[in-house]
Amino acid sequence: MIVNLGTVGLDTTETPFKSVSKLVGGSGTYSSIAASFFAESGLIGIVGDDFPEEYMNIFRDRLDLAGLVVEKGKSFHYVSSFGFDLGARTSIATELNVFGGWDPVVPEEYKDAEFLYLGNVGPQQQLSVLDQVDGPRLTIADTIEYWINTDREGLIEVISRVDGMVLNDNEVRQLCQAPNIITGAKEILDWGPRFIVVKKGEHGAILFTREKVFPTCGYPLEKITDPTGAGDCFAGGFMGHLARSGSLDESVMREAVVYGNVMGSFAVEEFSIERFLPLTIEDIEGRYNLYKSMVSF
């Protein structure tokens, strides 16, 4: 089982090409659904009683929901916009609603989960979940700029306690106050984790372990609709491939980074989780194999 901690809620997203209102989103949603193509996937999150039944039905189909709390009130709602090149996101509104002050509870049946993904909730919430589990085989965590600025100390404690971090390039720069992501990633490795994956959006991702660097390029896409959730889908694909392979060897980790790129590339082709709904594992393997032949020389 891959247990995913993260936000679950509704996203309103504006792009120069199309805008959408209140579609399902959140780091927990994206990572858990991406992971569900590879292995059993559970979700620790909270939604309000306004959370659309349509989305709850999709969750029921694909996920174990023992850790999803439904509370009276409104669901988390995030409003953001993207510019012409779909590169930089501007946050417009973050309505925490039931997510505000939530103290995540790990259900009994998740406590011995082998794989744990701590999505971009607050470091104190991530630490609380770490305190409740029996030492998973592999734990990875993500964060966002907001937590680097407001709870750096808590975040560094999270980093010291997990096996791996998945961070985007700007987060690495901010965390280390250094311009170079390679020296930055190496500095973060000194804080404790065995590996760091630096996500670079359309430019791919780089895996750093103490011994090796594995740079990858992104899967080239002609159609990018909405970059939201790509990083969490990366994490879901990455964890998913490790979970189904049962190995954490360097060669399997490298494959997992590529599956992460593949899942991220699917995610951005449509808004929300729309691209995932018709997807099969054969589609995923097809894109993985295409990527592999594309980049070979």
Place this chain on the structure above:
Amino acid sequence: MIVNLGTVGLDTTETPFKSVSKLVGGSGTYSSIAASFFAESGLIGIVGDDFPEEYMNIFRDRLDLAGLVVEKGKSFHYVSSFGFDLGARTSIATELNVFGGWDPVVPEEYKDAEFLYLGNVGPQQQLSVLDQVDGPRLTIADTIEYWINTDREGLIEVISRVDGMVLNDNEVRQLCQAPNIITGAKEILDWGPRFIVVKKGEHGAILFTREKVFPTCGYPLEKITDPTGAGDCFAGGFMGHLARSGSLDESVMREAVVYGNVMGSFAVEEFSIERFLPLTIEDIEGRYNLYKSMVSF
């Protein structure tokens, strides 16, 4: 012989970490020296009689200078600065000096050159050189934003007459007025060339032919001193490997893109051509092989 057309002059460059004044630079300088590690390399350019003898001696050592004109006056001088992440360059001053109004003349002995690189001089100068040569086996061209804005028509004629273009990602977006570089590159292929290489700085480069896409990541560098010239060194390494291989097959083109990345990665480690001076072909092959094992999965 690889013939390189381009600017030759002096660069003054400011970065947040260090600044340098009037070191040798220019697109012709960078591409011709990068190419010289692989094959005989000639330079078509113009300098003033103030061009330092120290640099002229380096040129004499490495290059065929039949196409380099020395004219009374000052050499081309370019002043620019980079911000914290060394990503975006700001032009501060472009003193054309003897380069202004220069009409390049192709020496007799270059007219049957097999390989021709048209660096980022004006489209009319590139067309003039194309008119003077006897149909090289492979011609590639580069440009800069300035020419996209001031002589788009001339540039499109250049594009229609060369075998390949090397452009950076922003130039592709500007040229096609489209946000996506993959659809952009495909549009440019429709204008005539057989291939496009889209350079993405530290994020590597993507080769587009009519049939295939070959994305590559950049060689990961901990120390980036000055991004100036990376694109031209990419072109020099790319042409260089094709010239020494004698083949333009897809598989050799792919290797050439990686040699391009490798030469670009050396270039940015120091200001000007300083990193190239102590470099040997063994260093280049070493980095190529390291890159290959780094990215394999």
